[in-house]
Amino acid sequence: MTERIQEFLRDRRNKGLDVEPCLVVDLEVVRDNYQSFAASLPDSRVFYAVKANPAPELLAMLASLGSCFDCASVAEIQMALAAGATPDRISFGNTIKKERDIARAFELGINLYAVDCAAEVEKVARAAPGAKVFCRILYDCVGAEWPLSRKFGCEPAMAVDVLDLAKRLGLEAYGISFHVGSQQRKLKSWDRALEMAAAVFRDCAERGINLSMVNMGGGFPTKYLKEVPAVVQYGRSIFRALRKHFGNQIPETIIEPGRGMVGNAGVIEAEVVLISKKSEADDVRWVYLDIGKFGGLAETMDEAIRYPIRSRHDGAEMRPCVLAGPTCDSADVLYEKMPYPLPVTLEIGDKLLIEGTGAYTSTYSAVAFNGFPPLKTYHI
Amino acid sequence: MTERIQEFLRDRRNKGLDVEPCLVVDLEVVRDNYQSFAASLPDSRVFYAVKANPAPELLAMLASLGSCFDCASVAEIQMALAAGATPDRISFGNTIKKERDIARAFELGINLYAVDCAAEVEKVARAAPGAKVFCRILYDCVGAEWPLSRKFGCEPAMAVDVLDLAKRLGLEAYGISFHVGSQQRKLKSWDRALEMAAAVFRDCAERGINLSMVNMGGGFPTKYLKEVPAVVQYGRSIFRALRKHFGNQIPETIIEPGRGMVGNAGVIEAEVVLISKKSEADDVRWVYLDIGKFGGLAETMDEAIRYPIRSRHDGAEMRPCVLAGPTCDSADVLYEKMPYPLPVTLEIGDKLLIEGTGAYTSTYSAVAFNGFPPLKTYHI
Known part of the structure; x- marks a missing residue:
């Protein structure tokens, strides 16, 4: 929660514009985050995960700082290009792509694609001949607050076949990727993943495929209620793991922070609409806000992410x-x-500040569910 | 799946417009559904739950048929008015309302409000003086495929106090409401709920509050994979239960079908983007579509709703x-x-028809998650 955000919200309230919830993102915090990643992992290229928050102002700032972009769709690729990124700084990082979308991306100059199976390699070979591909590998996400399903990636043994096929079809078998799980607080997790990555590199080399790159994905946490390690600690751990598993042949590396880049830069201001009990004897109050799961807080699904919440009653x-x-x-x-836990003095009409909401909020919000408009956002 | 929808989709494909998933709703099916409700529950007023699908064409058709509208927000009230409904046919059925939204609804002529606690009654009394209120009562939803949480409603004993307060504050303590849970396939469920309702009527009468109305909510199912009772069976059961618990003093009743009104009228056409396995040994295929949880199929949350899915390979x-x-x-x-279970012959690029998707799909879809646009909809 920065001074700039506080001032912005104060100003919005004074103008009487605070009739709906809103997200305010402080771009200076994002700038600091970018610089932390760049400094802590000096040999890795940063591909910002656009899906975390694709606001044009934010993309433009990251592009000007030299960031690359991990895009999930043609629309995101177009946004990154519009923000000033050149095509060589963009990857089409979704393993699930329509062939016509690959063709469109290739027309736009994109040369780096994620795959995790033979069928996807075939699509890329047809629609983006000669492009670079990296194969996503399944990895179990112990220690992540938002562990990933098995949706993306294949078993390491199959990855070798997938990359072999890519090479045979005229693509550049460029590397592999993994993801340690979102909001990963265990530094060791990267060590295990890089051990696995190094094994795939060796297996590929035995088949005459010389990989160049490891995409270490995202997973860098943002601070919600629990403390998280600083980026510099992640940097050190990752570098040690790279040395340990790749010796003096450390490959090119990529990281894809999303939450870690923008999560802590954003605050949602919401209003308490109602406070009630279900019966006179109830000792738990129900507090209803003007934002919920369908208005941008989808990541509370299964109560996975617990955002810090502040109000004028802090201390009560x-x-x-x-x-x-x-x-x-x-x-x-x-x-x-x-x-x-919320203050006992909380009242209907009070404003709440929901912190750490810069990532995975605005674009998740429903288009018009119950007639409520999508979350208003300001990037300052 | 009607002929009209099939023809529409064929035409869309022929024109090459089928590059994105879409929802097609056959308004003639909605018309039939409305008429079934009207005929099966001739003494109940039908308040269509606008949140299920607020398409203007659909609201206009229902308004012309004489339907009333259950609205969750001022925006939905405005949509119902724009569709031709008069204010006396609209209820503000959300128990969670900002006071300024109540005031706005009152300005628009709305005179019927849901409440479930003292604080909400106080808001309505200030912002909509003299209006009618009904109190939502908690009810456990055994037998519903999409059971409701305890979010709405209060214990019956508290409801009497809430209605008493409404009366003292100059409002009309008009009735009560309950909800048996969405996609409720147990006919008995309404019997138990009406027994409870009758008890609240008696308790209120003892306090000098004469209630007039029971809002029996929604819960009427749409056919997904399992068979569901016909509306006429619901009608008979409900009538029997009303007779049994209210004798010859049957109150005015309201029903609020949403899913039951539009669910079976809609079909989503989606495309198979990828079919893969996670390892050579896997015996379960992963099938990836161009629509998912964030594109309109949010009700697959916890795998609650299982839609019927058809393709050109049916029978394989x-x-x-x-x-x-x-x-x-x-x-x-x-x-x-x-x-x-899907056909073994299914291929990348195949179209799938996801049936029973007329309700709770279009407006649930995310505004731009991953750069994907909201679900395209056609109401024919």
Whole structure:
């Protein structure tokens, strides 16, 4: 929560514009984050995960700082190009692509594609002949607060076949990628993943495929309620692991921070719409906000991410509350299994500040569910 | 799946417009559904739950048929008015309302409001003096495929106090509401709920509050994979339960179908983007579509709703698949715990028809997650 955001929100309130929730992102924090990544991992290229927050102002600033961009769709590629990135600084990092979207990306000059199976390699070979591909490898995400499903990647043994096929089809078998799980707080996780990566490099070399690059993905955490290691600690751990597993043949590396780049730069201001109990005897209050799961806080799904929440009552006695959104959807409850402590003095109409909401909020919000508009955003 | 939808989709394909997924809703099916509700529950007023699908064409058709509208927000109220509904046919059915939104609704002529606690009654009394209120009562939703949380409603004993307060504050304590849970296939569920409702009527009468109305909510199912009772059966059961619990003093009743009104009228056409395995030994295929949890299929959350899926391979041998969406979000998986049987001959590029998707799809879709646009919709 920066001075600049506080001032912006104060100004918005004074102008009477605070009738709806909003997200405010401080671009100076994003700049600091970018510079931390660049300094802590000086030999890695930073590919910002555009999906975390694709605001044009944010992309333009990162482009001017020299960032590269990990894009999930043609639309995101076009946004990165519009922000000033050249095609050589953009990867089409989604392993699930329509062939016509690959062709469109190739027309736009994109030369780096993620794959995780033979069928996807065939599509890239047809639609983007000669391009570089990297194969995503499955990795189990112990220690991540938002562990990943098995949706992306293949077993390491299959990755070798996939890269072999890529080479045979005239593509450049460029490297591999993994993801340690989002909001990963265990530094050791990268060590295990890089050990696996090095093994794939050796297996490929035995088949005459010389890989150049390891895409170490994202997973860098943002601070919610628990402390997280600083980026510099991640940098040191990762460098040690690279040395340990690749010796003096450290490959080119890429990182793809999303949450770690913008999460802590954003704050959502919400309003308390209602505070109630279900019966006179209830000791847990229900607190209803004007933002919920469908308005941008989708990552509270399964209560995975617990955002820090502040109000003008900070310092008052706290009691556990069930926190819910404003829609007529009974699934629109943020924290219930593990109720959230809020001040006993909290009142209807109070503003709450939901911190660490710069990533995976604005674009997740529903287009018009229950008639509520998508989350308003300001990048300052 | 109607002839009209098939023809529309054929035409769209012929014109080469089928590059993105879309939802097609057949308004004639909605018309039939409306008429079934009206005929099966002739003494109940139908308040269509606008949140299920607020397409202007659909609202206009329902308004012309005489439907009333259950609205979750001022925006939905404005949509219902724009569709031709008069204010006396609109309820502000969300128990969570900002006071300024109540005031706005009152200005627009709305006179019927949902409440479930004292604080909400106080807001309505200030912002909509003299209006009618009904109190939502908690009800446990055994038998519903999409059971509701405790988010809405209060215990029956508290409801009496809430309605008493409404009366003292100059509002009209008009009735109560309950919801048996969405996609409720147990006819008995309404019987138990109406028994509870009748008890609240008696308790209120003892306090000098004469209630007039029972809002029996929604919950009427749409046919997904399992058979569901016909609306006429619901009508008979409900009428019997009303007789049993209210004798010859049957109150005015309201129903609020949403899913039951539009669910079976809609079909989503999606494209198979990728079919893969995670290792050579895997016997479950992963099938990735161009629509997922964030593109309109949010109700696959926890794999609650299983949509029927058809393709040109119907009749071929079926094998279980994990079904996932196109985004770079690992939570964007539709069916995994209980894999979905799909034809072994299914190929990349094939179109799938996802049936029963007329409700709770279009407006749930994310505004721009991963750069993908919201779900395209056609109401024909």
